[in-house]
Amino acid sequence: MEIITTTENLAEFCEHAEAQEFVCVDTEFMRESTFYSELCLIQMSTKDREVIVDPLADDIDLAPFCKMLMAKSVTKVLHAARQDMEIFYQLCETVPGPIFDTQIAAMALGFGDSVGYGALVKGRLNINLDKGARFTDWSRRPLSEKQLSYALADVTHLRDLYPGMIKELEERKRLKWVKEEMLPQMEESLYTFEPEEAWQRLKVRNPKKQYLAALKAAAAWREREAIAKNVPRRRILKDDAMYDLAQQRPRDLKALERLRGVPRGFEKSRTAQPLLDAISAAVDNAAEYAPPAPKVQHMPPNLGPRVEMLRTLLRLRTEVVGLATRMVANSADINKLAAFGEDADIDALKGWRREIFGEDALALLDGKLALRLDGEDVVVEPVG
Template sequence: MIETTKALEEACSTLAKSDFITIDTEFLRESTFWPELCLIQMASPDLEVIVDPLAKGIDLKPFFELMANPSVTKAFHAARQDIEIIFHLGDLIPHPIFDTQVAAMVCGFGDSVSYDQLVQKIKGVHIDKSSRFTDWSRRPLTEKQLDYALADVTHLRDIYITLRDELEREGRASWLKEEMAILESRNTYDLAPENAWQRLKMRLRKPQELAVVKYVAAWREREARSRNVPRSRVLKDDAIFEIGQQQPKDTEALGRLRTIPRGWERSSSGSAIVEAVNEALALPKEEMPRLPRHTPTPDGAQAAVELLKVLLRLTSERHGVAAKMIANSDDLDRIASEGENAEVPAMQGWRRELFGNSALKLISGGMALRFADKKVETVEF
């Protein structure tokens, strides 16, 4: 393993001469808010390296400079968590990037295909998974563990080349660029505490309740980050919802809630939550958050959704693109209800060309589905 800054500089200098590199990370985050980076694996056509970010005195600056190098494409598989780590530690987003999981969906390998599956389908190789649950923070790592870690980037070279060439051959490289723009956006990773409530599976709807949930969730987010512990260790989601519903204005009222441990209301955290509740309740009504109003489903819309599901499957099979990549169930519901006015990904960019325009024709009567020769097909009028 690379354990010194000088060795890392030399490796990154060599890797930077390639048009592309493959990259993967191993990390732990069971007991922390921020993932703990334990290993970095990188490979170009000519070099394979493993970096130990836990090595004493190592400076990862050469690695971050490589991640920012616009001349080198960084190929990941399921890139989001790897990029989140790089963003947190280096305050940058790797660019340009190529996510082989997304590319595989565009190329028809199915929904959210795993790395193991791609290696098997493209290279015909079965990966030994026995080291999958390694504690990557422990040292020393065995040769078997290091071989397993390195395989995550060595096979990825062939997968990247295969998918890149397939996208170019099918004229779909621009489709992937649209998806990579989302992964390369700082907004994907730099989530403001004030927006933390939007990640919760909301059970409440009243503006006053939502305001309390928003303020308490923001406090929890800041607390979890500052202490570097999982959100649930600060306050569980169920407690946030009960606080939003009951709106305790003092510590005594907070202590009566079922989800609050006995005595916890007398802590500094209890006082901070009560303060957050009172701040939320002091908001003018017009500034309190609101959930989007649910548009009543028009008569016949559910039947239209069922037809759109069939059309989506036909489109997926015909063009060799994973259905999940084209549209999701919410897209179909909104297209059936709102038609041309549906502001969903399936009605934008390449998805509209592939599916959205046909979906509009189907629900407006300009297209039909029929069963002929033991298969379903579309008929345009």
């Protein structure tokens, strides 16, 4: 097991990795008590080498790692890449690429929605992973041999998974589908924390401008406080408090004290008045400051039977071709399809998804296809 604790050794390995076709990457981090993830370990493997990088070592600069992440010559292979990509963005201030997410690839190979790494390793390599060290505090030093071996397994098995998955995707002509599914993970907006956009993480419960302005201001204030103190948002104020602030729009400390969602005694803190000032300024300028109210599509009544039939059809069609249902359509897509048919603006009615499911779904809604029981099986057949 090769442990890297110096910039020189890290640079040497990253130079080696950049010359490869692919490098498998994983991280161990802590985030329970911080806003930003605390990077504690980096695991990497190529065809003939595997290393663990200690980013907490005194004598290490991660610049060579960032350079490798940006290198277009080498594909970075990860599993469930979202959180790792967020860490890499904060570390390198740009989105890494190219990447290959084996969790998304597994969906295209029929492993179901959001399959875990252990299940994928068991399903494709017939190896049971040791989960004994998964609750490790990765920020503590020293780490035991068992803990390091557990961490390293996240990339050594990934190295064995990747070539076979690529080969099967190419044989089944689905590699393009997987690359399309990965595109949203390359959007920079996914990894930035812009305070004025923080309201979008919350549910809008009232379309009025004053409510929207107060919600936006409260969320922006909380985001700035959480970033400045590097603590989770909930440590500042919970979401319920955001909704109370937007609905009641308190102007003074007494009104703030009466809100159920705000912790007792918060009105006495040094941050209480700045929060009130931000909300008041936003409400007074609501016409300009408030974000646009989300567009609401009014669903027709009695969609339940249509939705259930479409879900059944989706399961049948994806089982036949060996795909995860969510890769074709999610619950929101099914509801829109049931309500608006051909006019539904969903991916399930475009490209390869339309061929697999969309056309049949429209035919089912139009009464040209039917579902019936044949013994214990559900069968799809044309009508007439």
